Amino acid sequence: MSINVYSEVKELKRVLLHRPGLELENMEPDLLEELLFEDIPYLKKAQQEHDYFADVLRTNGIHVEYITDLLSTALSKDEIKKEFINEYLQLSEVKNKYILDALKDYLLSFDTKNMINKIVSGIRINEFKLKKETFSTKVRMNKQFYLLPLPNLYFQRDPIAFVGIGIVINKMRTKARRRESLFMKYVIKYNRDFKNTPVYYDMNNHFAIEGGDILILTDKVLAIGISQRTEPEAVEILAKKLFFETDESFETILAINIPKKRAYMHLDTIFTMVDTDKFLAHSKLESSLLVYVIKKGDKDLEVIEEKTSLEKILQKYLNNGEVKILKCGGEDEIAAKREQWNDGSNVLAIKPGVVIAYDRNYVTNTLLRENGINVIEIPSSELSRGRGGPRCMSMPMNRG
Numbered sequence: 001m002s003i004n005v006y007s008e009v010k011e012l013k014r015v016l017l018h019r020p021g022l023e024l025e026n027m028e029p030d031l032l033e034e035l036l037f038e039d040i041p042y043l044k045k046a047q048q049e050h051d052y053f054a055d056v057l058r059t060n061g062i063h064v065e066y067i068t069d070l071l072s073t074a075l076s077k078d079e080i081k082k083e084f085i086n087e088y089l090q091l092s093e094v095k096n097k098y099i100l101d102a103l104k105d106y107l108l109s110f111d112t113k114n115m116i117n118k119i120v121s122g123i124r125i126n127e128f129k130l131k132k133e134t135f136s137t138k139v140r141m142n143k144q145f146y147l148l149p150l151p152n153l154y155f156q157r158d159p160i161a162f163v164g165i166g167i168v169i170n171k172m173r174t175k176a177r178r179r180e181s182l183f184m185k186y187v188i189k190y191n192r193d194f195k196n197t198p199v200y201y202d203m204n205n206h207f208a209i210e211g212g213d214i215l216i217l218t219d220k221v222l223a224i225g226i227s228q229r230t231e232p233e234a235v236e237i238l239a240k241k242l243f244f245e246t247d248e249s250f251e252t253i254l255a256i257n258i259p260k261k262r263a264y265m266h267l268d269t270i271f272t273m274v275d276t277d278k279f280l281a282h283s284k285l286e287s288s289l290l291v292y293v294i295k296k297g298d299k300d301l302e303v304i305e306e307k308t309s310l311e312k313i314l315q316k317y318l319n320n321g322e323v324k325i326l327k328c329g330g331e332d333e334i335a336a337k338r339e340q341w342n343d344g345s346n347v348l349a350i351k352p353g354v355v356i357a358y359d360r361n362y363v364t365n366t367l368l369r370e371n372g373i374n375v376i377e378i379p380s381s382e383l384s385r386g387r388g389g390p391r392c393m394s395m396p397m398n399r400g
């Protein structure tokens with residue numbers, strides 16, 4: 001099934017996930033801030049919740065793929081495995097030659113699937129002994145991990161984005177997540193099912209962009225958050241690529257300037273599309289917005305600034321007078337803050353008007369239902385501790 005994503009809400013046919021694993025158990029309180037977590041999910045329950053999510057998708061006829069399986073197929077030959085490990089260790093900034101060599105040997109001692117699991121879960125200092133110890137290895141090893149875990153990998157929305165028939169391989173803003181994009185880079189390069197997928201942005205670019213900031217509103221209009229994680233230069237590079245170097249149908253990018261703070265981490269933390277004319281947003285979103293409208297000019301990008309309400313801007317550029325924005329938590333201020341904290345604004349549309357949402361955000365879910373949206377709830381005690389919802393946990397590859 002080819003890559004085809006020209007909408008946020010059209011029928012979802014194929015989606016990419018990562019089932020959380022031992023990487024969650026390699027977090028401890030002193031590492032949380034660096035690893036972008038506020039709490040430690042209980043792995044067994046997080047896996048049950050995630051399996052429930054995947055089952056809901058399958059029950060609705062959606063083909064679920066796991067990133068670790070796709071990578072495992074891509075790393076089918078020894079020399080590709082070695083190339084991947086080299087690049088991964090480089091990105092992990094392992095500089096000491098003795099440690100580097102030991103890590104390469106250690107990783108290559110596993111079969112491909114277990115090697116990938118090791119890379120995701122992280123490698124503790126007490127897992128193996130170095131053949132040679134020196135002053136510098138001693139100093140370097142005065143910590144808990146050779147390689148830190150990738151606990152955010154279950155948020156598959158962020159390291160990449162499928163756009164149209166192509167892929168944006170993201171340069172992640174934080175060191176904690178930078179290595180995640182490498183997984184898809186190798187899938188595109190070496191997994192034959194993906195060999196014709198054009199790459200619209202590469203992780204080697206200097207400027208950060210994350211998939212949670214990229215929303216495909218229609219086949220003509222994208223919304224991209226300029227956020228804590230996505231820089232304007234990256235938006236500019238992507239806009240030029242899409243408009244001038246591809247045959248994609250996109251004509252307009254609404255670059256939405258959102259507050260640069262954790263509570264507004266990505267555009268999809270505060271704003272998701274639930275139907276062709278309905279959106280769900282942070283209750284305080286509208287007052288704080290400046291939107292740059294980027295269009296394809298004759299030779300260069302044309303940019304104008306819009307400062308009216310987001311509803312009006314969407315009505316104008318989606319050419320749809322009916323656009324309505326529902327507020328996370330409704331009119332109850334405490335519920336709005338509580339449910340926003342638990343990713344109430346972050347739902348995944350699987351068809352126009354049908355969304356998957358966390359069960360704990362019941363005020364928002366009721367409001368959605370009152371507005372004609374069919375809400376499928378999934379359990380959320382543990383998954384929500386990573387500060388991402390159903391949209392963050394999934395990367396659509398095909399929407400019909």
Ligand SMILES: NC(=O)NCCC[C@H](N)C(=O)O
Nearest residue numbers: 036155212266386387388392
């Ligand atoms: N698109 C999203 O908002 N993804 C959620 C990412 C949460 C993760 N703990 C992070 O801080 O990157």
